[in-house]
Amino acid sequence: MSGVTSLGELERAVMNVLWETDRDMTAREVQDQLADRDLATTTVLTVLGRLERKQLVHRIRDGRAHHYRPVASREDHVAELMSDALDDASDRGAALARFLGTMSDEERSRLRDLLG
Amino acid sequence: MELTALGLGLLGVALAEPASRMLAAARWPGRDPVVALLLWQAVGLGGGISLFGAGLAYGLSPMGDSLPSATAAFAVSVANGVWPPVMDPLHVGALLIALGVLIRLLSVLVITTMRTLRARRRHRDLLDVLATPWPHASGTRVLDHPVPVAYCLPGRSSRLVVSAGVLDTLDTAGVVAVLAHERAHLRERHDLVVLPFVAWGATAPFVRGMVCAQLAVARLIEMRADDVARKLCDPTELATALKEVGGSAPAAALSSFTDALEARIDRITAPPAPLPVVVRWLVRLVALALVVVPLALLLVH
Numbered sequence: 001m002s003g004v005t006s007l008g009e010l011e012r013a014v015m016n017v018l019w020e021t022d023r024d025m026t027a028r029e030v031q032d033q034l035a036d037r038d039l040a041t042t043t044v045l046t047v048l049g050r051l052e053r054k055q056l057v058h059r060i061r062d063g064r065a066h067h068y069r070p071v072a073s074r075e076d077h078v079a080e081l082m083s084d085a086l087d088d089a090s091d092r093g094a095a096l097a098r099f100l101g102t103m104s105d106e107e108r109s110r111l112r113d114l115l116g
Numbered sequence: 117m118e119l120t121a122l123g124l125g126l127l128g129v130a131l132a133e134p135a136s137r138m139l140a141a142a143r144w145p146g147r148d149p150v151v152a153l154l155l156w157q158a159v160g161l162g163g164g165i166s167l168f169g170a171g172l173a174y175g176l177s178p179m180g181d182s183l184p185s186a187t188a189a190f191a192v193s194v195a196n197g198v199w200p201p202v203m204d205p206l207h208v209g210a211l212l213i214a215l216g217v218l219i220r221l222l223s224v225l226v227i228t229t230m231r232t233l234r235a236r237r238r239h240r241d242l243l244d245v246l247a248t249p250w251p252h253a254s255g256t257r258v259l260d261h262p263v264p265v266a267y268c269l270p271g272r273s274s275r276l277v278v279s280a281g282v283l284d285t286l287d288t289a290g291v292v293a294v295l296a297h298e299r300a301h302l303r304e305r306h307d308l309v310v311l312p313f314v315a316w317g318a319t320a321p322f323v324r325g326m327v328c329a330q331l332a333v334a335r336l337i338e339m340r341a342d343d344v345a346r347k348l349c350d351p352t353e354l355a356t357a358l359k360e361v362g363g364s365a366p367a368a369a370l371s372s373f374t375d376a377l378e379a380r381i382d383r384i385t386a387p388p389a390p391l392p393v394v395v396r397w398l399v400r401l402v403a404l405a406l407v408v409v410p411l412a413l414l415l416v417h
Contacts, residue, residue: 008245011244012244012245012248015245015246056242056245074246077242077245077246078246078259078260079261080242081242081243081246081259081261082259082261082263082265084239085265085277
């Protein structure tokens with residue numbers, strides 16, 4: 001379970017560790033949680049750096065140690081994605097998302113006006 | 117050149133308003149979405165050229181008999197430091213309005229594109245961390261949310277996404293059918309097909325014809341994706357999948373939206389007769405003429 005795993009897959013694994021742990025973690029602690037993957041510390045730091053650039057984690061400096069914390073909960077991010085997808089769908093065809101699900105009252109009335 | 121300007125102005129207004137509305141309300145586009153989308157592109161492009169050209173031609177009309185010669189005469193005069201006295205405020209105003217609209221359209225296009233690209237990158241970053249691969253189709257990810265949504269994220273690094281709600285509602289064959297539809301959007305870059313109309317709509321949202329155009333184009337790309345998916349999988353499977361996922365939406369969902377979905381579903385199981393070849397070529401010719409005629413009026417005279 002190492003070597004060929006992609007960066008994207010590692011990012012997902014690291015985020016899952018951070019989400020499942022209820023406190024800020026150092027790179028070392030993340031590495032320990034993923035011990036079965038046999039990752040080098042530099043790899044974990046690289047992944048955390050990428051996640052920080054993508055604004056998915058905060059880095060908090062605590063003396064000489066760096067702690068990492070998720071910017072938002074998994075549920076918040078999923079909600080963000082869903083509302084993106086639904087917004088795009090109602091945004092006058094600006095995007096290609098189709099919504100087969102729910103719409104807010106406001107979206108519905110806007111769409112109704114447009115189709116009127 | 118005033119006559120050219122008048123002609124172009126009338127053509128531009130006709131395309132932006134009555135023509136767009138009529139085309140949006142017409143039924144034949146459903147028989148051949150590809151040809152209809154071509155015509156829509158021509159209406160958008162031809163309308164833009166006409167309106168912009170009308171302002172340009174009127175503004176420069178005192179300087180010469182054709183746009184190229186008038187532009188050259190104006191440029192030479194200004195380059196020599198002499199403002200041509202025939203260029204009165206009325207003509208200068210027309211010129212400025214034409215250029216202003218052009219700049220606005222182009223900047224809206226650039227801003228829309230940049231904003232879309234940024235939002236897509238963010239969405240992709242989140243997806244890659246949150247969504248898990250779906251084992252039954254390559255390149256498809258599952259987002260853990262009960263509301264059934266299937267969509268594609270276009271771009272060079274595209275993604276196909278279904279929510280857990282979709283997997284709960286449909287069997288594997290149904291999901292594959294919905295994905296075939298989404299994949300058609302990605303492969304044919306339908307995001308680029310709608311882009312000019314989004315820019316037009318954002319430039320002049322007060323023109324109803326533009327809004328109609330956007331909605332009609334959005335509807336046509338859905339039909340086109342249905343047509344592609346219908347050839348790749350069982351049409352009844354696709355229709356059932358769309359109906360079931362769409363049917364799980366709350367009953368309060370917009371009636372015209374469900375009407376549109378119903379019409380689409382009927383179209384999948386009982387496709388309308390294709391347009392006769394002659395009509396298809398006629399539409400293509402009209403599309404070509406809509407772009408060539410205003411250009412010819414402007415450049416050759």
